[in-house]
Amino acid sequence: MSVGIVSYGSYIPRYRIKVEDIARVWGEDAETLKAGLMVSEKSVPDLDEDAATIAVESARAAIENGNIDPVRIGAVYTGSESHPYAVKPTSTIVAEAISATPVMTAADFEFACKAGSATVQSCMGLTSSGMIDLGMGIGADVSQGAPGDALEYTAASGGVAFIMGDNESEPIALIEDTYSFTTDTPDFWRREGSEFPQHGGRFTGEPGYFKHVIGASKGLMEKMGTGPEDYDYAVFHQPNGKFPTRVSKELGFSRDKIEPGMVITKLGNIYSGSCMMGIAATLDQAKPGDRIFATAFGSGAGADAFSIKVTDKMEQFQKYSPKVWDQLKDPVYVDYAKYAKHKGKLKRS
Amino acid sequence: MSVVRFWRNQVNRYNLEGTHCNSCDEYFYPPRSMCPTCRREGELESHRFEGKGEIVTYTIIHSAAEGFENQSPYPLAIVKLDEGASLTSPIVADPEEMYIGMRVKPVFRKLGESGDKGMIYYGTKFAPDKND
Secondary structure (H helix, E strand, O other): OOOEEEEEEEEOOOEEEEHHHHHHHHOOOHHHHHHHHOOOEEEEOOOOOOHHHHHHHHHHHHHHHHOOOHHHEEEEEEEOOOOOOOOOOHHHHHHHHOOOOOOOEEEEEOEOEOHHHHHHHHHHHHHHOOOOOEEEEEEEEEOOOOOOOHHHHOEOEEEEEEEEEOOOOOOOEEEEEEEEEEEEEOOEEOOOOOOOOEEOHHHHHHHHHHHHHHHHHHHHHHHHOOOHHHOOEEEEOOOOOHHHHHHHHHHOOOHHHHHHHOOHHHHOEOHHHHHHHHHHHHHHHOOOOOEEEEEEEEOEEEEEEEEEEEOOOHHHHHHHOOOHHHHOOOOEEOOHHHHHHHOOOOOOO | OOHHHHHHOHHHHHHOEEEEEOOOOOEEOOOOOOEOOOEOOOOEEEEEOOOOEEEEEEEEEOOOOOOOHHHOOEEEEEEEEOOOOEEEEEEOOOHHHOOOOOEEEEEEEEEEEOOOOOOEEEEEEEEEOOOO
16 A cells, blocks of 8 residues: 555543542542553543644645645544534635635544544545545544543543645655454443543443454454564554553553553543544654554444554654654643533523 | 534635735735725735734733633734734633733634534634744
8 A cells, every 4th residue: 555644643632630630629649640641641622622623723734734635625524522513614724724625525423432533444445445635534623521420530632633644755754554343332422412422431442442442453453464573563442551551451452562652641631623633743743764653542442453554754853843752842731610611511591 | 603604614714824915015904906005006816824923012801791701811813914914813832821922823713603503613713833
């Protein structure tokens, strides 16, 4: 395959809340939670930010970082589980805001935390078949977690956009292959009109995350005839820090290979963009020739695995693109009351 | 605001599209259909502003209009874009961060919404540009 990532961009809101501040409200032990979840703080959207504004900011970053002519983009797909409208695409807002309209296609995707990686696969198909020149796949969310629920400690906000293309001279990273593993597993859901998602507690672990991530990861390595030793880095969906740490160990990837992409500790889980943000943070540090193994997971449930190889175009790209870890520096911390207001959990009468 | 009224100016709000007069080299935002200086001799063309500029003056809104109460206190400023046009815009910054002469960059934000069930209006606001 010559299809790959031509450019990427990310966006993280500047506000954060610490686990201590959430735990204090609900009478939980912060140190136990931090050790268990391996998360110390999470991003919080501004009052005038939603999944659409975050998708636009990440899309514009991808355009700027790669110096891409937006007219070349023939498809904009946005994956999110917090699309601002039930009916009316987020992707048309993004496409208009990056001046990719009108000769292009757009649609919104939803598959819990892997909607972003599904958009990337779709763009791979459209570009490699020659239907379009470039395609933009986005994962963006202002994730929801009910007050007092375990999810509230991790549900965060942010977005990542990948511009995919199949022109041999362009990709900064090739997608060598991809493999998906999908079943009907009700480990996490949000009904139409419901404000917050529900989940199956521990059921989200073995039958959900681990079965699918391992299924897709082993499937891809078997298909390609590769093993963990063939990869310099690995990224797995990060609902917390514990799950990707455990699954990488089970699959045989050493801790140092997942470290560059482990943004969960300071960012939280940005749902549809979670694995893509990990990939972006890893690409920020990768060198030409490096190989990255990545598996996104979405409840419901499915996993998309990717084998990525960095090209010599990456060095030039890295000179001018902002880094994910740099965006996590110098946050503005908010307390629980301000966080609740920002998330619409606290409403003026 | 009606849906159609917003939609007509949507591209201008999303991407800071204004106009430039080739005759007198003046820039306008929002776009004008006629140059107020050159009148009939004016040659207007569409111009997309880069969006960088500086705060000319500002105020802090404490008593916000309906629909914006949750955001108060927030800064509202006159921003002079580098090409020359000026516009009034909310600034995405804490009131304590504000000062005259501050360099700003455009950011994509919600400008407002028609209640819980109506349209959400998106467009450009400005934020401190720490890299400038």
